[in-house]
Each structure stands twice: as structure tokens, then as C-alpha cells.
Amino acid sequence: MDSLWNAPIYGLSQQDKERLLLARLNELTRWHSEHCPSYNTLLEGSDLNLDAEEYCEVLPLAVQLFKLARLSSIADDEVFKTITSSGTSGAKSQIILDRANAALQSKALVKIMQSWVGRARLPMLLIEQSNLIAQRSGFSARGAGALGLSFMGRDHCYALDDKMQPNWPVIEAFVKAHQNQPVLIFGFTFMLWQYLLKPLAEQGVSLDLSQAIIFHSGGWKKLQHLSVSSEEFNQQCEASIGSNQVHNFYGMAEQTGSIFVSCEHGHLHCPIFSDILIRNPVNLAPSPMGEPGLIQVFSSLAQSYPGQSILTEDIGIWLGDDDCPCGRKGRYFKVLGREQKAEVRGCSDTFS
Template sequence: MNGSPTSQSARESALLPQMVELIEHHRRACPAYARVLDAIGHSSGRRYAQTRELPWLPVRLFKEHALISTGREQVAVLTSSGTTGANVSRIALDRDAAEHQRGLLTATLATVLGPRRLPLLIVDSPSAVRRERSTIRGATVLGVMNVGREHAFALDDEQGIDATAVENFLQRHGHATFLIFGFTSLVWTRFHAFARSRGFDLANAVLLHTGGWKKLADLAVSPREFRASFLEATGLRRCHNFYGMVEQGGTIHIESASGDGFYCPDFADVIIRDPQTWEEAPVGAEGVIEVLSAAPRAHPGHVLLTEDRGVVHGIDDGEWPGKRFSVLGRLARAEPRGCADTLPETAYGAQS
């Protein structure tokens, strides 16, 4: 992704020096991060032969400490959507970091959407985006809006379908390729039912969605059923889920068109770690997801151990080069969170 196909070995060779540079950058810029590195035995000048040797931070650390690697004026403090108001990650951004992340997100999305901006139907309400613009939910919507044009919101302020807005959008743009974006549970519980009831033809649509699978699992809707039902009801064939987090803004891992797994952009990677040994798990074995990204420069979020379970299904054997992986859910004692989970249960049914 993000240009010419990159094999896993080529990805790791290119990523390793970038990650080492970032370790030293954050060591100099963030005293708290430097103290962590010293405490775990990763002193300055240490050499790394492979990306799996790099020191990771538990993502929960960003809920408990202010880790900032910039002295510049901050333009935003993004928050994750934890289940409690206080227990959220707070990620500082300066202007350069924010612009850099927007560029990376745009480039990653271009690999599946093409270079042209497409008309965009957003399965959310404008009031929710305004209210949540400093959370991962709002930031994600705003980020995707950068790759779209002639935006329309499919939901009203009460999170119900705005039938007039949807119908007008499809009348204007349904004859050619257009983009639909929303959080997975909203797309399913709001938009899918409406589109099916109206018999909409979505054959020209590209659906991009994220988060919310736990609630769909509670409703007994699997990712396979999600895709198949949209195809049967509306003719929609191009459907891409993606995985990302506020702690690595600008970095998303996109599901292939066939649904054979998530894939990393060229500037990022994932490692599945055995929760007993913390060594890299073999292909096919479940473990804890570690995410690596060359994007974060204003905070030390470049190598993070998440609170998500996952599995790598294969390497350089799928629709795209690199690792193809699945996210299996949250760890048993991890706080549920997700950008699709910031509204009350009455608004839609789910939580990732």
C-alpha cells in the first residue's frame, strides 16, 4: 500500500532505520519516555537488528501520563473514546504533526479510492462531528472528509436517517463512483436497513467503515454476513473495513476488497505477541497486537502494545503484499473502547 507493492522483508528493512531514528527523537524530546527506555534497558546507542526487538510502550500508558515530544504550540489534544470520561488517552498534536498525519491518511486511502476525491456520504450527523471533533470519532470523520467532496450527512441530530439528504445525494451521485463512510454499527443498524427498505442501487459505492464489531457480534452479525448482506440487498461490492487508533493518528490498516485480512501501509507494521512470553507469535497463533508506525513525532506513539487480540493469517500470500491479519477483540480485562462507541445504546447497537 502507499505506492509500489512492498514485500514484508522489504517493509521491515525500510521501516527499521525509521523506527530507530524515532526512538532517539522521542528520547531527546520526551524526558518521561527517556526514563522508560532507561528503566527497561534500552539505553542510547543500542543497536537493533529486527523490528521485533524495538521497545514498545503499553497503549494504556497514554491514559495515565502526559507523553509529549514537542515544545511547539499545540493545535489539538485528541482523546480516545473510553467508557469513562477520565480514563481516555490524550494525544497532543502540533501543526506539523497534524498536517503530516493528514497526508499519510490521505495517501493510504488513495490506495483503495484512487487519487480523485469522490462524492462522500457520511453515515453520521453533523452535530455529532462538531461535538466530538477532538475525539478519535470526530477526527476520523474529519480525516476521511479530506478525501471526499460534496459531503452529505445521512443522519440527523437524533441519529435517525435523514431520508431526504440520502435520496438527494444518491440522485446526484449514484450514477458514478462515490464513497460512503461510517462507523460499522451505525452503517449496519441505520444505513443498511434503510437502503434495503428503499431498494437502493449501491453498485457504484465504495463503503469504508471502522469499529463497532463487538456490538454487531452481540447482534449475531459477522463481518462476512455484513458484506454479503450489503451485496445482496444493494449490489454494493466494494467494502473496506479499517483498523486504527488515536495513539497512532494518520495510520490505518485497511481490509482488502476480498476481505482476506487487514494490511498495513508501507510506513507501518504489526506484530502479534504471545501474552505468556511476549515473543512474536507464529503465523496463525493468536496474541496481543503490537502496532508500529513511522507517523508519530509529537508524542512517542511509534511502537505500541495495544489491548487488542489478533492473528496474522499469512505473509506475502494475500491480495496485497505484507502481513494480512485480523482483529479478534479486546483483551479480557481491557476497558472496552472504540470510536463507534461514543453514543448511547439507544442511538445504535454496538461497541468495538
């Protein structure tokens, strides 16, 4: 893990990065096979061994498994917190974290974010309700996401009131205090659109935060229903907030910390802590560059639960390695959306 911490976030060639990451993934596979009986059952049921030589040889767990079972590699009295993520079908994933794993996630997230926004903590506008943070008992993925990133900013300002309406006096005070300086704006893609960009456009008002760096995450599904493209979203950010520094990011509660951030060319970049592989949705064979398929995500951070290799239900395209025009090395990709008839598949077949 040290060699990963010491490497630049987007500076290694794909070949060098894969070598380091695979060594760590194999270490995690061994650890989880020894400490999580359910994981060991799955590994033994597959024809894969402990030492993968390529990403495609690392056992992928279907993301659904985290909804069906409590997968943990730590003793109950070491559980620091459990992150839950609500699925579309209502079942919730449970991610079991000990103190060390939670710290690892925060540290990685900070390192990744610092490479995009610098080391200084910036004033931060969150497109969230302020009472969200108080609801710690029901620690939701949305809350975890907001909390994870709120760590990056200072003078936090929550833009929405308890009725999910823009809290205009609060927003105006934030703009007045931080005009002409870099600020962070964070929101879920749909919430940013629905509860800030749209009301601003309707009122013909612009926030005048030209140095804002905008981060948003969450699927495009709800926006596709409203026929809003990513181009239109970015244009509206520029029109209503005055900034063209807009970054989407892709990540999941099952691998908090190792997020994928989009560059100025709209490509999602794999940081040193994680990587992706695209698989054919029908036969699960690794897909070549340019071909849409299921996204498999790898994370070097999953220590207290076996989440180092997860087959998601999201469809994406591997766009390239090492040659994005932005200059960042490593793999880059885009996400097309959720698979239509996502279901339990792959390695979960052997799970009982």
C-alpha cells in the first residue's frame, strides 16, 4: 500500500500502475479469503487463484452481494461504522468499516481531491439540507458522500432549506462573502440541476462565482428523463454560476474514497488507488477499448470488507490508457448509465 501512497495520483503509466495495484489486490484477496468465510466460499467456488496476473483474474463480487449478505473481514467489536446505500429495488448494501479502513478512505479522497482543487481548504457551498449532517444515526450513502467531501472545504454553507428549496438569503450571503475567490460547490447531479440551476434560470439570476469549482456526482438517469445532457448541464453551470470548471465524479458506497473524477475533456480518470475493467454483459468476458459493457471497479482501500473488486450494474466504455489530451496518465472511461435489467449475476451464482 505504501508504494501506492507514494506514487502520483495520475502520473504512472497504465502498465506501471497495474503492476502496483495488482500486487495490492492480491494482498487483499488473500486477507479476505482468510478473514471472511463467505468470500472464501466464493473464491473456492471460482476457478481463480490467490495470485492474479491480470485484472480479469481478480474475483469480481456482484454489487448485489452487498445487499444480500453482510460481508465483513473484521470482528464485530472492531466495527466503527456501517455505511448503507439504498438500491433501486429497496434492498440496501451494507459496508462494514473499521476505524483504519474509514481513515484510509478519507485519506485517499483528500489526496485525489487535492490534485483537482489544491491543498487550501476552500469555502464550500453544498447543495444539501443542513439537517442532513445531524442525521448521523441513519448514515446514508448520500450523507456519507456529502460528509466525505465536506471535509475538503471550510465555511460550509448548505444551500437548501428543510423543504428542499433554495435558501436564498444563505446563498446570497455566501456569494457576497466569497465573490472573486475560488470556492467549491458540491451537489448530487440531479439536486444541483433541480434545486439550484433550474431555479436560478427561472428567475434569470446568476450567482457570479466565476472561480467556483463545481463537483457533482450521481447518475444521469433522472436528468435524461428531463432530457438534460451533460453539455447542457455544463452550459447552465456557466450561465447561472459563472464557472466552466465543472467536474463529474463516479464512485459508489461500496468503494468510498477511491473516486473517479472527470477532467476538462469530460473523461473519468482512474486514480492510483483504483482502476476499472469493462466486461461483456452477456458472457462477462473482458471487453476491448471502445465497446460498452459492465464496469468492474477495483479499489486498493477495501480492507475491512471484501470490496476490492466489484462488478457494478453500470454500463461504461473504456476510452483509453495514458493518452487523454489533459495529460493525465492511466486509464480513462465514461459511464453510460445503469444496465436495464440488472440482476444478480456472475460470482453470486455460487453464493448461498
